Amino acid sequence: MNLRSLPSVDAVLATREAATLLESVSRAVLTDAIRTVLDRHRNQILSSGSGEAPSAATVATKAAAWIATELTRDLPAVVNATGVVLHTNLGRAPIAPKAIDSLARAAREPSAVELDLTTGARGQRDAHVARLLADLTGAEAGMAVNNNAAALLLVVDSLASRREVIVSRGELIEIGGAFRLPDVLRRAGAVLREVGTTNRTRVEDYSAVLSRRTGLILRAHPSNYRVEGFTEQPSRTELAALAHEHGIPFVEDLGSGALVDLSTYGAPREPTPAEAIRAGVDVVTFSGDKLLGGPQAGLLVGRGDLIATLQKNPLKRALRVDKLILAALRATLTLYRTSKDLPTELPTLGFLARTEQSLEELAQQAAGLLREALPGEFEIDTIPSESEIGSGAQPTATLPSRAVRVRHDGWEADQVASFFRAASPAVLGRISQGDFLLDLRAVPRAADLVPHRIETIPS
Ligand SMILES: *Cc1c(COP(=O)(O)O)cnc(C)c1O
DSSP states (O other): OOGGGSOOHHHHHTSHHHHHHTTTSOHHHHHHHHHHHHHHHHHHHHHHSOOOOOOHHHHHHHHHHHIIIIISOOSOOEEEOSSBSSOGGGTSSOOOHHHHHHHHHHHHSOOOTTBOTTTOSBOOTTHHHHHHHHHHHTOSEEEEESOHHHHHHHHHHHHHTTSEEEEEGGGOOEEETTEEHHHHHHHTTOEEEEESOSSBOOHHHHHHHOOTTEEEEEEEOOTTOOOOSSOBOOOHHHHHHHHHHTTOOEEEEEETOOSSOGGGGTSOOOOOHHHHHHTTOSEEEEESSSTTOSSSOEEEEEOHHHHHHHHHSTHHHHHOOOHHHHHHHHHHHHHHHHOSOHHHHOHHHHHHHOOHHHHHHHHHHHHHHHHHHSOTTEEEEEEEEEEBOBTTBSTTOOEEEEEEEEEETTOOHHHHHHHHHTSSSEEEOEEETTEEEEEOTTOSOGGGGSOOOOOOOOO
């Protein structure tokens, strides 16, 4: 077969199938789809030199399938059976149902985002979350920006531009996705002043480099690693005392920042913004979509005068949160103030609070459903598993969990993984010791693990 035996775009557009499609899509979209399908056939002919030329009607049918999968699809939904509760590549925290309601309402209807309804004058966007943030952390003031990286950028740009920021060598973190603390400081126009060593830094190391050029002392939470063994780090109280003696701010990038003591729910403890504020930190930054369990945001709490300075920085306008985030964030923070049963209302906390027994029950149920749904070559059982919080909380701690192990006669584990990934929604597990595992920790319902297919493009 040669390239000339392929039907022309016009020939495909003239088919009955194309006429039906044109009732629901524009001619431009259909033409694009036909070109894509024809390109695929052309490449196939060029690479293999063989194959049967498709009829114009076949190309039209394939174009319909392409439109269905490529153009009418949402952001691809996935089931998170990786065992990592807050997975950055999967969008981190699921949002609480009440927060989703608020978000949807804000999307549908106008809201007083920047209008003071008492006076009728212009209001402050952050006022909708400032009080809640302050109350929940014991700080004087609070505000929100796009994410924690933006929060840090804003703090350094506002308080230490063209001045030195003192950071311990044990805390020069890279979070991933090109977030490296030294680079962020440089972009914010500050000069990094490293002190101490990777494993030991003392308060004297900080005081030795303090000068008129110092803009602030920064402490960063080592989110994704742990320095263990022969280590030393000054306490927050010591650093706060040193900073205040010299009249400079002490800032902490807390990373995840849980608003509640996670040990209450059986999970490993994470430092809270409240304890940082109590120890004398002037500004604490943390993420909205990590342990807090809300939408993506960077939260800042601390001294009223410093937060006011940040609000006045023109960068704030570029980093501000939109109304949907604001609505979801406010609703999530409100849950922390009012809910009598947080793990039921906040999915992230609910996942962390799951007991081994409830995970075992879910795993048994899921294994049963998978045995029914999959052909006999699949071998399915349940095993103990280790899940993690993810997104930089407790990098070395694991939570005991349960997983369904799926093996297939004649397949490697990565083939089983791609079989589950091809489902819609994609079911994502992890490979451990040569086996494909589906961890139940962050899976809402057992039935979610059963892979469903949608029609894919016939090639
Ligand atoms: C996750 C993290 C960040 C980045 O936060 P984003 O909200 O993803 O921008 C910064 N610092 C620390 C310590 C973190 O753990």
